[in-house]
Amino acid sequence: MIRWNGWGDDTVVYPLHEGPRDFLAVLVGPGSPPRDVSLEEVVASVPPSRLPAHSLVSYDPADRVRHARGQSLPDWIAMRSGRFGAFPDGVAYPTTDAEVRDLLCYAGEISARVIPYGGGTSVVGHVTPLPGEAPVLTIDLGRLNRLRDFDESSKLATFGAGIKGPDLEAQLRARGCTLGHFPQSFELSTLGGWVVTRSAGQQSLGYGRIEKLFAGGRLESPAGSLELPPFPASAAGPDLREVILGSEGRLGILTEATVRATPLPQREDFLAVFFADFYQGQAAVQEIMQARLPLAMLRLSTAIETQTTLALAGRERLIGALERLLALRGVDDDKCMLLLGFTGREAVVKMARKEALDITGDHRGVYVGRTFGKEWHKSRFRTPYLRNTLWEMGYAIDTLETAVDWANVPAMLQAIDDSLRSGLGDVGERVHVFSHLSHLYPYGSSMYTTYLYRISPEPEETLRRWQVLKAAASSAIVSHKGTISHQHGVGTDHLPYIVAEKGPLGMAVLGDLCRRFDPDGIMNPGKLVA
């Protein structure tokens, strides 16, 4: 069963051995496991529903608890402490597009607020009901999960938008194809969620972000249905897919999406190269990107992230051998790990690998073979389970991300690091911060930062610490001209910062769009646009 207050399947655990535990204790101090509330305690606190009866709606308090929060750190603090704030008044599980329409009509008639719910993996407050007078109906799209059409010659696949990553890939693989969209939340997140949050998968370098993979679909909105035909390309005015991409449930419900699949690759290779410092690594990846080599993935970790990854891997003997080898080549304390991924036809993979390794060699990178790349590939969807283990050890962990042009990368990394590392000085707490460049472009890169601090015995204090850190890092991002999100979206957590990049006219346009699709303002209010 899916954990109601943490990440993933409750039969999967991510144990941490003594070495990694000591490593964290040295960095931020020993953690104290917090007292978490039980599901029964939370269920008992759920108020009566304010929604009138409807045959498609469940009023079961446990369903309402399970749909009240996503996966942001404030969501975790709420779920673990029982301080939820608000619950949806009911949860519907439509099985057809017609049922979605019916539910939108029902919500409209009673002025209920509607929260579309995909996999609930949002990390920025997208699915959280806001307190208010109006009842809240959460529409869980998990039963819109069928393959509706597959056009073999065009490799266009049409799915119900609530399909989750593994089911979607299984359907495509049975037809010799892949979508190639692998966000780290792949196990639980849905196609519709990916589209409306503008998600980026780990191999977006090869397959493209969801914007490129999303060919068309159908949106059911309070104002009517919008059909988006899957043209290969079109010059017929502005592309309305762009209106749906990133719409975060504000305009309506995406019930169906057509995506562009690719034949399964003949070969996949994931390799690691180490550099003496981050700047050598950055110069190498910039050159690889600007040469436009056909890679599927590049991920360059800072020295601190490299050190953290190796320490948490808990494979002391293997890592000791690696470090001795690297030291012989002059790569030691400031070493930075670059993971490279190649996917496609055998000959293309071979060519791209040779060219990329030639470039990393020119920048004095040391190629160490496939072990670390394979390990990363094997455990890439398991890593989120570490959040459960860390919380239970007394540590809160969160991530944030942005993107800037290459010239701004070093200053942005430094600014984010400084803002977080010193952020809890007022309470004498240390914050461990580490970053990597994850989605790279010829003209710039995204940056992904993880930070970890100790949980306080008081949930309000743990939340306050998060608020201080999030505000400091977000201000650093905005003042260094980064986007407030490269892949997670806006939700509630990034709302105060989005005007910095859209401007007043841009925000007004977004507000107008919401009013056109949803004249009475029932769709997911308080997210994306105030």
Ligand SMILES: Cc1cc2nc3c(=O)[nH]c(=O)nc-3n(C[C@H](O)[C@H](O)[C@H](O)COP(=O)(O)OP(=O)(O)OC[C@H]3O[C@@H](n4cnc5c(N)ncnc54)[C@H](O)[C@@H]3O)c2cc1C
């Ligand atoms: C451990 C972890 C790792 C992650 N890794 C990545 C990553 O690698 N890349 C990345 O891009 N993101 C990542 N995320 C963020 C998250 O998974 C994405 O934002 C994802 O796209 C959300 O999909 P979902 O189906 O879970 O949507 P939800 O969280 O359920 O909803 C997100 C928003 O979309 C709306 N919505 C959902 N479905 C529909 C629909 N059919 N129609 C209209 N609105 C809808 C909701 O109302 C909400 O506003 C990660 C999150 C976690 C917890």
